[in-house]
Amino acid sequence: MTWNCGNLSSKLATEEEYKIYVDGSYLDGKIGYGLVVLKDDKVIDELSGYVSDPDAQDSRQVGGELVATKEAIRWCQSRGIKRVAIYYDLDNIKKWATGEYKTRKPLTQNFKEFIDSTNIKISWHKVKAHTGVKWNERADELAKAGANSQGATKKNGLVDDLEEKAKKFSDYLQRRGYSVNYKGIYNSQAAKLSLDDGFQDIGHLNIYNTKKLHLVPKYHELRDKSKQSELEELWQEFLG
Incomplete structure (x- = not known):
């Protein structure tokens, strides 16, 4: 900075x-x-x-x-x-x-x-x-x-909650050494984060918040799949 x-x-x-x-x-x-x-x-x-x-x-x-x-x-x-x-x-x-x-x-x-x-x-x-x-x-x-x-x-509580959590998780990841670009909410159901670990672009993390998937991260757009377990651990720590 x-x-x-x-x-x-x-x-x-x-x-x-x-x-x-x-x-x-x-x-x-x-x-x-x-x-x-x-x-x-x-x-x-x-x-x-x-x-x-x-x-x-x-x-x-x-x-x-x-x-x-x-x-x-x-x-x-x-x-x-x-x-x-x-x-x-x-x-x-x-x-x-x-x-x-x-x-x-x-x-x-x-x-x-x-x-x-x-x-x-x-x-x-x-x-x-x-x-x-x-x-x-x-x-x-x-x-x-x-x-x-x-x-x-307040009209769409799922989207509001998703946006708040996604932005806070972005901050959380940045404090732990990741470079994060919050891309926004897509289709009113998923927040997309673009991630870089300081050495390379590792792809996107998608966080879903729907009636069936309550604040569930999906890792299918990660380029570096080896980061999935670490990101999942950080997500669980973040939720506390």
């Missing part, structure tokens, strides 16, 4: 092709996240969602800010992007990411471990909240929409 900050950040900002504005929101006990992705200063994607992670529930909007940052990095990973500028308004984000502040709670500890496990080069750029910074304001709008989307996200 590599980052750039301090006096170098303004110089490096002109070198990044991709910029992502992230934000979190806390509304009536609900937490949301939002992010705006720009390429060459043009918006190419927007994401928002409801934060259901139990570790984030007592953190108010901080949980949303951290989830937004992780989702921004996952967005880059899924597209093979190796360098990005992240714009944020919560000062602690960069400080937790770079180790300037100690992480004392599971929420921030998991965030730091996630940042350390990625091979994406990140430059961090602080912006002031609610001061008219266009894309920061848009990320804030998306985060509020995410917080208010709780009802919609």
Whole structure:
């Protein structure tokens, strides 16, 4: 994991092709996240969602800010992007990411471990909240929409549970030396993870969550079949 900050950040900002504005929101006990992705200063994607992670529930909007940052990095990973500028308004984000502040709670500890496990080069750029910074304001709008989307996200509990578990397992594997690219949910029943053990691409792991298969990993797309038993052990450890 590599980052750039301090006096170098303004110089490096002109070198990044991709910029992502992230934000979190806390509304009536609900937490949301939002992010705006720009390429060459043009918006190419927007994401928002409801934060259901139990570790984030007592953190108010901080949980949303951290989830937004992780989702921004996952967005880059899924597209093979190796360098990005992240714009944020919560000062602690960069400080937790770079180790300037100690992480004392599971929420921030998991965030730091996630940042350390990625091979994406990140430059961090602080912006002031609610001061008219266009894309920061848009990320804030998306985060509020995410917080208010709780009802919609509950409509398919199997998919929601699958997505949450798959993302957490991706983080778990990365902390154990794997490079993981979360590819998303396919056919509303399986999450696909692309895996690399640091030496080679070992293929895909599919996690199914249906009425008949409750959070069951399948290894038929692994190129290196010798990794199956190790991955199964890690999955069982992860489930605890």
